[in-house]
Amino acid sequence: MMSSSFGLVLSVLATLVVASSANFHNDVNITWGDGRGKILENGELLTLTLDKWSGSGFESKDEYLFGKIEMSIKLVPGNSAGLVTTYYLRSHGKTWDEIDFEFLGNSTGQPITIHTNVYCGGKGDREQQFHLWFDPSQDFHTYTILWNPKRIIFSVDNTVIREFNNMESMGVPFPTKQPMRMYASFWNADDWATRGGLVKTDYNLAPFTASYRRYKAEVCVWSNGKSSCPSSAAWMTEELDVATKQKLQDIQKKHMIYNYCTDTNRFAATGLPKECTAPPK
Ligand SMILES: *[C@@H]1O[C@H](CO)[C@@H](O)[C@H](O)[C@H]1NC(C)=O
Ligand SMILES: *[C@@H]1O[C@H](CO)[C@@H](O)[C@H](O)[C@H]1NC(C)=O
Numbered sequence: 001m002m003s004s005s006f007g008l009v010l011s012v013l014a015t016l017v018v019a020s021s022a023n024f025h026n027d028v029n030i031t032w033g034d035g036r037g038k039i040l041e042n043g044e045l046l047t048l049t050l051d052k053w054s055g056s057g058f059e060s061k062d063e064y065l066f067g068k069i070e071m072s073i074k075l076v077p078g079n080s081a082g083l084v085t086t087y088y089l090r091s092h093g094k095t096w097d098e099i100d101f102e103f104l105g106n107s108t109g110q111p112i113t114i115h116t117n118v119y120c121g122g123k124g125d126r127e128q129q130f131h132l133w134f135d136p137s138q139d140f141h142t143y144t145i146l147w148n149p150k151r152i153i154f155s156v157d158n159t160v161i162r163e164f165n166n167m168e169s170m171g172v173p174f175p176t177k178q179p180m181r182m183y184a185s186f187w188n189a190d191d192w193a194t195r196g197g198l199v200k201t202d203y204n205l206a207p208f209t210a211s212y213r214r215y216k217a218e219v220c221v222w223s224n225g226k227s228s229c230p231s232s233a234a235w236m237t238e239e240l241d242v243a244t245k246q247k248l249q250d251i252q253k254k255h256m257i258y259n260y261c262t263d264t265n266r267f268a269a270t271g272l273p274k275e276c277t278a279p280p281k
Contacts, residue, residue, distance in 0.1 A: 007048055011265070014126055018019075021159050022043075022044065022067040022132050022214050022215060022216060023042075023044070024039045024043045024044070024045075024046045024058075024212075025039055025042075025043040026043065026061075027060060027061060027062075027215055027217065028046070028058045028059060028060055028061060028182075028215070029058060029059060029061055030046075030056070030057070030058045030191070031058055031059050032054075032056060032057050032185075033048065033049070033054055033055060033056020033057060034054060034056075035057055036048065036049040036050065036051070036054060036055065036056035036207075037049070037056035037057065037098065038073065044213060044214075045211060045212070045213055046058065046212040046213070046215075047209050047212070048085075048185070048186035048210050048211075048212070048213050049207040049208060049209050049210075049211070050083065050186050050187065050188060050206065050207060050208045050209075050210075051203070051204045051206040051207045051208075052206060053229060054069060055185060055186045055188060056185070056186055057086075057183065057184060057185030057186065058159055058183075058184055058185075058188075059181050059182065059183045059184075060181050060182035060217065060268075062181070062217070062219070062222070062223075063145030063179040063180065063181050063219045063221070063222040063223075063228070064089070064178075064179060064180055064181070064182075064217070064219035064220060064221060064222060065132070065178075065179045065180075065220050065222045065227035066147055066148050066149065066219070066227070066229070066236060067146075067147055067148075067217060067218060067220060067234055067235070068144065068145070068146045068147070068217075068218045068219070068235040068238075069089070069144070069145050069182055069215070069216065069217050069218075069219065070142055070143070070144045070214070070215070070216040070217075071087055071142070071143055071145075071184070071212055071214065071215050071216075072140040072142045072212065072213040073085065073087060073103070073136070073140065073141065073211070073212055073213075074136075074137065074138075074139060074140045074141075074210070074213075075103050075105070075112060075136045075210055075241065076105060076110050076137055076209065076210055077137040077138065078132065078137070078205070078206045079105075079107055079108045079111065079202055079205055080106060080137065080208065081105050081106055081107045081110075081190070081193075081194040081199040081200065081201060081202065082103030082105060082188055082189065082190030082193055082194050082199060082200055082201030082202075083105035083186070083187075083188060083189070083190075083193070083201060083208060084102055084103065084104055084105065084185075084186070084187055084188075084189040084193050085102070085103040085105075085184075085185075085186050085210045086100065086101065086102045086103070086183070086184060086185045086186075086226070087101045087143060087182075087183075087184045087212075088100040088101060088102070088145075088182070088183055088184075089145060089147065089180040089181070089182055089183075089221070089263050090180055090181060090183055091175070091178035091179060091180045091181075093178075093180070094122055095121040095122045096119065096121075096122055096125035096178070097119055097120055097121070097175035097180060098117070098118070098119035098124065098180070099117075099118055099119075099145050099147060099152055099175070099180070100115070100116055100118070100119075100171035100264070101114065101115075101116060101143050101145070102114075102115040102116075102117075103115070103136065104189075104193045105193065105194060106192070106195065106199075107199055111131040111132075111135075112131075112132075112135070112136050112137060113129050113130070113131060113162075113257065114130040114131070114132055114136070114156070115127060115129050116128050116129070116130075116154050116161070116162050116197040118152060118164050118175075119175075119231055120174060120175050120266075121173050122175035123173070125255045125260060125262050125273070126260055126273070126275075127165070127258060128162050128252075128256060128258065128259050128260065128261075129256065129257050129258035129259075130161055130255045130256055130257060131255055131257050132156060133254075133255060134257060140211070140213055140214075141155055142155075142156070142157050142214070144156075144157070144158070145156070147175070147180075148236045148237065148238060149166065149176055149236070150165065150166050150239065151163055151164065151165045151166060151238075151239065152164040152175075152236070153238070153240070159247070159251060160240060160244055160248045160251070161245070161248070161251055161252070161255070161256075162248075163240060163248065164275075167274070167275050170274055170275075170278060171274060172273070172275045172278075179222035179227065182215075182217065184212060187190060187207070188201050188252075203232075211267040217234065218230065218235060220233070221237075224273040244254075254280045260273070260276070261273070261275075261276035262276075
C-alpha cells in the first residue's frame with residue numbers, strides 16, 4: 001500500500017519533469033507581436049505569425065551559461081521571400097555574445113538559406129550559410145546549438161554543419177562569461193534578406209506562420225550571478241570524433257554556400273580572421 005502509492009507519486013513526478021522539458025508555457029515568454037505569437041496544444045506547439053503590421057517573437061525565461069538547446073522548426077512554405085525566421089542565443093548589453101540560426105525565406109521553389117553566425121563582445125562577421133539537403137518548410141526539423149567552454153557546434157537533425165572552436169589562446173574571442181537567453185523571432189527583412197533585397201514580401205499571402213515544437217534545453221541555468229549545471233552533462237565536454245569531423249567536411253563541401261573564412265575580398269584590408277587561418281586541430 002505504502003510502496004505502491006509512493007511509486008505512484010514518483011511516476012507522477014517523473015511525468016511532470018518530462019513534460020516540463022518540452023512545454024512552451026513553462027520555458028518561454030512571448031515578448032512581442034501583440035497576439036501574433038501563440039502557444040497551442042497544451043504547450044507543445046508555438047506559432048509565430050507575421051502580417052503587414054508586425055512580426056512576433058519569444059524568449060526563454062531562463063538565462064544559461066553553457067548548454068545544449070534543441071528546437072524543431074517548420075518554416076513558411078511557398079513564397080517566403082523577404083521573411084526571416086530566427087532561433088538564437090544572446091546575452092545583454094553593448095558587448096553581447098550571440099550564437100545564431102537564421103532562416104532567410106525565398107520565392108516558391110527557391111532554396112531557403114540557413115544562416116549561422118557567432119558574435120563575441122558585440123562583434124560578429126563570422127557568417128556561414130547553407131542550402132540544406134531538404135526543404136525546411138515542408139516539415140519540422142531539429143536545429144541544435146551546443147555551447148560548451150571549448151566549442152560551439154551547430155547541428156541539423158543531428159548532422160553537424162558547423163563547429164566554432166575556442167581559440168582564445170590565439171587571441172580569438174570566445175563566449176565564456178556572459179549568460180545568454182534563447183530568442184526566436186519572425187520578421188520582415190525584405191530590404192535585404194532575399195537576393196539582397198531584390199525580392200519583396202508578398203503581403204497578399206499574409207498572415208505567414210512559422211511553427212516551433214520540442215524545445216529542449218539541457219543547460220547550466222544562470223541565477224544570482226552563478227550558473228548551476230546538471231550533475232550529468234556530457235555536452236559540457238562534447239567534441240567531434242574523427243568520423244564526425246570528416247562528415248562535417250563533406251556536408252560543408254556539398255551544402256555551404258557562403259563562408260566568411262574564404263571571403264578574401266571582404267577581408268582584403270585586414271587579412272582573414274585568425275580563426276580561419278589557424279592550423280586545424
Ligand atoms: C516571463 O513572464 C513572467 C510572467 O509574466 C514574468 O514574471 C517574467 O519576468 C517573464 N520573464 C522574462 C525573462 O521575460
Ligand atoms: C534564393 O534563391 C536564389 C536563386 O536560386 C539563390 O541564389 C539565393 O541564395 C536564395 N536565397 C536567398 C536568401 O536569396
